[in-house]
Amino acid sequence: MHEMPIYSNGRMVHNEMKANTERGFGMGQSDWDVETLIVGATFAGIGYAWKYRKDALLVEREMTPGHEFLYAYKHGEDWDRTYTKGGLAAALQAELFRRNLLSGDGRAHLPGITPLLYRLIRDEQLPVRFMTETVSVERVPGGYAATLFDPSGLRTVRAKRIIDTTSACQTKPQAAGKPAKRINALLHADSAGAGGPAPRIEEAAYRVEPGRYASEAYLSLPLEAEDTWVSGREKLHAFWVNRPEALSGWTLASVADQFDMTPPKGTHVIEEHWLWFPSAAFANPLAAVEAACESAEGVRTG
Numbered sequence: 001m002h003e004m005p006i007y008s009n010g011r012m013v014h015n016e017m018k019a020n021t022e023r024g025f026g027m028g029q030s031d032w033d034v035e036t037l038i039v040g041a042t043f044a045g046i047g048y049a050w051k052y053r054k055d056a057l058l059v060e061r062e063m064t065p066g067h068e069f070l071y072a073y074k075h076g077e078d079w080d081r082t083y084t085k086g087g088l089a090a091a092l093q094a095e096l097f098r099r100n101l102l103s104g105d106g107r108a109h110l111p112g113i114t115p116l117l118y119r120l121i122r123d124e125q126l127p128v129r130f131m132t133e134t135v136s137v138e139r140v141p142g143g144y145a146a147t148l149f150d151p152s153g154l155r156t157v158r159a160k161r162i163i164d165t166t167s168a169c170q171t172k173p174q175a176a177g178k179p180a181k182r183i184n185a186l187l188h189a190d191s192a193g194a195g196g197p198a199p200r201i202e203e204a205a206y207r208v209e210p211g212r213y214a215s216e217a218y219l220s221l222p223l224e225a226e227d228t229w230v231s232g233r234e235k236l237h238a239f240w241v242n243r244p245e246a247l248s249g250w251t252l253a254s255v256a257d258q259f260d261m262t263p264p265k266g267t268h269v270i271e272e273h274w275l276w277f278p279s280a281a282f283a284n285p286l287a288a289v290e291a292a293c294e295s296a297e298g299v300r301t302g
Contacts, residue, residue, distance in 0.1 A: 033057070034127075037146055037159035039134050040166035041065040042279030046117065047292030048163055049126045050088050057157060059132040059148060061170070065117040068167055068280040069288075070110050072258035073184035075209040075218045076284030080106035089290035092116070101212060109212035111186075113285070137162060137171050137274070144274060146171075161273035165292070167261035167280040172270050176278075178225035182260040183232040185240075187217040188253040201246060206239065208247070217250065220260060232259070267295060 034057040038048050041060035049058040064071060079102055083089035096102035101112045121128050132150040143160040162171060169176035187208070201208040207220040221239055223232050233255060240252050263278035270276055277295070282288040 032143060032160055033157045034159050035161070037144070037157060037162045039162065039164040039171055040068075040279065041128055041130065042068045042165040043285040043288040044277055044279035044282070044292040045163075045165040046120070046126065046128075047088060047289040048165070048277075048296055049128060050120075050124060050289075051293050051296035053125075054127065056127055057159070058126065058128045059134060060128065060130050061133045063130050064114065065121065065128070066114065066285060067258050068261070069285045070114055071256060072260040072280075073110060073186050073218050073220075073254075073256040074182075074260040074280070075108060075110065075211070076282075076287075078106060078283045079108050079286060080104060083286055083290050085290050085294045088293055089286045092120075092289060093286050103212050107210055107212045108284075109216065110218070134170055139271065162275070164270075164274075164276045165279045167259075167263050167278050169263075169270075169276045169278070171274070172276070175268065175270050175276055176263060179261050179263040179278075181223050181225065181227070181262070182220050183223055183227075183236050184218055184220045184256045184260050185236060185252055186211075186254040186256075187219050187247070187250040189215050189217075189250050219247075219252075223259070 035055040036048070036052050036057075038045050038052075038056055038058040041058055041062075041064075043066050045058050045060070046065060049056055068074070069076060079093070079096075083093055093102065095116060096108070096113070097104075099112070099116070101109045101116075120126070129148075129150065132148050135147040135149050135154070137147075138145045140158065143158060144162050146157050146159060146162065148155050148157055164171045167176070167179065200210060205221070209218040209220070211217055221236055223235065227235070236255060261278075261280045263281050265278075265281035268276040268278075277292065279285075279288040279292070282291055
């Protein structure tokens with residue numbers, strides 16, 4: 001991963017979408033537009049795109065990568081273990097250490113990781129299209145036809161296989177069922193850890209994970225499967241009003257804009273060559289990248 005300046009998210013998204021449009025992903029050059037359609041710019045999705053390169057197209061409905069962890073404030077665990085499979089996970093881990101975004105004991109500063117993902121997408125010229133919704137998937141002889149909607153309108157992409165890496169299985173939501181979910185928030189302390197959790201709190205009603213810096217921590221509350229954003233945020237704010245003494249020195253800095261989902265781990269077959277590989281099922285983003293890289297060849301030859 002080469003040194004380069006950190007650009008703003010909006011500029012990186014615009015430049016990447018423009019470059020992707022100009023490259024065209026080989027559309028119209030054969031009977032198949034792409035070999036593999038990857039759904040979700042999750043950490044697993046990025047791992048697959050990194051392995052498949054020009055033979056794939058990754059589509060993401062939002063403007064941000066890695067949202068299943070970063071925008072859900074899902075800290076996870078085991079960031080500090082050794083990543084030996086796939087190459088990309090180890091490179092990302094080394095970059096996080098170098099930029100002081102990851103401590104030796106596995107504590108991460110999640111907000112600082114997003115720019116690195118945009119940089120990775122640009123430097124590696126990964127085939128990513130943001131702001132692209134997967135409207136439908138239909139079986140056709142030898143593969144699938146996916147209808148996509150982006151700022152230019154509707155279009156159909158023909159792919160030999162589909163890998164959905166989203167938590168809710170966007171291509172076939174009924175396959176996901178109702179995975180466990182939580183609502184998380186970023187906490188801030190003006191003074192280093194004054195009155196705050198040390199080093200971790202795990203209670204039935206809540207969990208707190210310390211971040212990379214003494215002034216940050218990640219609060220997590222369990223929700224019911226039926227909870228909406230309205231009810232989920234109401235529960236979070238009600239908890240915060242009556243928060244325990246251990247959190248008295250902390251400020252509620254930001255509430256996640258994604259639910260922290262825990263879908264079942266593994267490769268789930270929806271139909272032949274149509275897989276659900278939920279990124280959020282893994283212990284942390286690096287584990288999701290490593291697992292996707294490791295499984296990529298098996299998926300391609302299976």
